[in-house]
Amino acid sequence: MVAYKSRMVERITLPDRETRERNLEAAGYNVFNLDAADVYIDLLTDSGTGTMSDAQWAALIRGDEAYAGSRSFERLEEAVADVMGFSHVVPAHQGRGAENVLYGGLLEDGDVVLNNTHFDTTRAHVANQGAEPVDCPAAGAFDPDDGSPFDGNVSLECARAVVDDVGPDAVPVVIQTITNNSAAGQPVSVENTRRVRAFADEIDATFVIDACRFAENACFVGRREPEFADVSVAEIAREQLSYADAVVMSGKKDGLANAGGFVATDDPSLYETCKQRGILYEGFPTYGGMAGRDLAAMAVGLREAVEEAYVEDRLEQVRTLGEMLTDAGVPIYEPTGGHAVYVDAETALSHLAPSEFPGQAFVCELYREGGVRGVELGSFAFPDADRPELVRLALPRRTYHREHLEHVVDTAAAVLENGDDVRGLRIESESAIPELRHFTAELEPILA
Numbered sequence: 001m002v003a004y005k006s007r008m009v010e011r012i013t014l015p016d017r018e019t020r021e022r023n024l025e026a027a028g029y030n031v032f033n034l035d036a037a038d039v040y041i042d043l044l045t046d047s048g049t050g051t052m053s054d055a056q057w058a059a060l061i062r063g064d065e066a067y068a069g070s071r072s073f074e075r076l077e078e079a080v081a082d083v084m085g086f087s088h089v090v091p092a093h094q095g096r097g098a099e100n101v102l103y104g105g106l107l108e109d110g111d112v113v114l115n116n117t118h119f120d121t122t123r124a125h126v127a128n129q130g131a132e133p134v135d136c137p138a139a140g141a142f143d144p145d146d147g148s149p150f151d152g153n154v155s156l157e158c159a160r161a162v163v164d165d166v167g168p169d170a171v172p173v174v175i176q177t178i179t180n181n182s183a184a185g186q187p188v189s190v191e192n193t194r195r196v197r198a199f200a201d202e203i204d205a206t207f208v209i210d211a212c213r214f215a216e217n218a219c220f221v222g223r224r225e226p227e228f229a230d231v232s233v234a235e236i237a238r239e240q241l242s243y244a245d246a247v248v249m250s251g252k253k254d255g256l257a258n259a260g261g262f263v264a265t266d267d268p269s270l271y272e273t274c275k276q277r278g279i280l281y282e283g284f285p286t287y288g289g290m291a292g293r294d295l296a297a298m299a300v301g302l303r304e305a306v307e308e309a310y311v312e313d314r315l316e317q318v319r320t321l322g323e324m325l326t327d328a329g330v331p332i333y334e335p336t337g338g339h340a341v342y343v344d345a346e347t348a349l350s351h352l353a354p355s356e357f358p359g360q361a362f363v364c365e366l367y368r369e370g371g372v373r374g375v376e377l378g379s380f381a382f383p384d385a386d387r388p389e390l391v392r393l394a395l396p397r398r399t400y401h402r403e404h405l406e407h408v409v410d411t412a413a414a415v416l417e418n419g420d421d422v423r424g425l426r427i428e429s430e431s432a433i434p435e436l437r438h439f440t441a442e443l444e445p446i447l448a
Contacts (some may be wrong), residue, residue, distance in 0.1 A: 003313040014040040014371045028442025031373045040371030043393040046339045048252030050397030056297040063293025072295035073286040079299040086264035088271035090278045091288025095250025096121040098261040105273040107131045115175040116154040117182035124435035141183040142387045144333040144344045149224040152180030153192040168203035177210040178217040185337020187220035190240050197243040209244040212253040215305040216338030234306040256301030259294045328413040346389035356424025359389040370411030381438040
């Protein structure tokens, strides 16, 4: 059942193929460098790109822009307490700002940080503090055909092996990312969260949940974890988050907002540390780099994110795109995650070696064939990491319709049909920060 009707529209146009060719070359074969006006269907990210509800727009118009003591911040505090269960909130302009506030206060040179899988900005923030990010994914996390219900889990066996090697004092922070974006958006079970909580207690570490997609994860838990079969998304979310010492949040995902993020905790000492860093890097604690109207919109969005009708519709659209791609013969990671479909570019372009960046080549061909923008999450985005060559097609929330999905599928099928003619790529220039190179690096085709 469709959960929404449109109240506002935006005209989009598909540039002709010759123009797309020129755009791709001018962008250095990096779709981050494309102008949005030149993109027909934009699946680069689901971060801040969704459509807000009428209730969010109403809240936005009534936002309180006071520098200190804003009513909009009070409403965000209330929403975080009600939906997520935390009493202290430090706002930030977006998720990576919140990461800077939190990890800058928790980490120092020489530390080791464990995570199911660090995403790009998380990995960069950990490394920027002089700490070492170590991934501990579930055994089947990087197997596109594994099919396990909770491939997003933290591997406790891996985590214990790391601690045995470096010692517990070297690991001050353990992170669990829900859903696991780097592992094809796969969910994390509540049972795994409980086990990670116990493990963090054993080694006296702070347990952080990266909660960007906490509502989508909770919906998967209700579908796949028997203990929660008859429990609401809202109740599951509260239960899962209750095991964390702190959460770091991009409100641009399951806050359903176009800007904003925060750190939330019940620990007064950690809150004070984050609050002071927030003043330094983000702004006064009752606005944190955000306009009051954006605080108000995110407060409403957090509550909407755990509504059954919303989150069921969200997961269903992603599943539908995955099924349509599979029916068209496009290899994908299965089961699909909550926010995106991940194409297995290594299989789709099997004639290209990993050193030729088959994922990035597939991304470029999606734009060349149909003006569709996705993002590579393989060896180009994560250098020196052993993971599959995946292309993420992230669906903005409440934005595209079935006709858009059909165009994406037709475009991907065309890339597959002409796959043998696709050339690999090599890097021409890149950032000095390897964890962030896929944002700005430029590439060029490898000539035959």
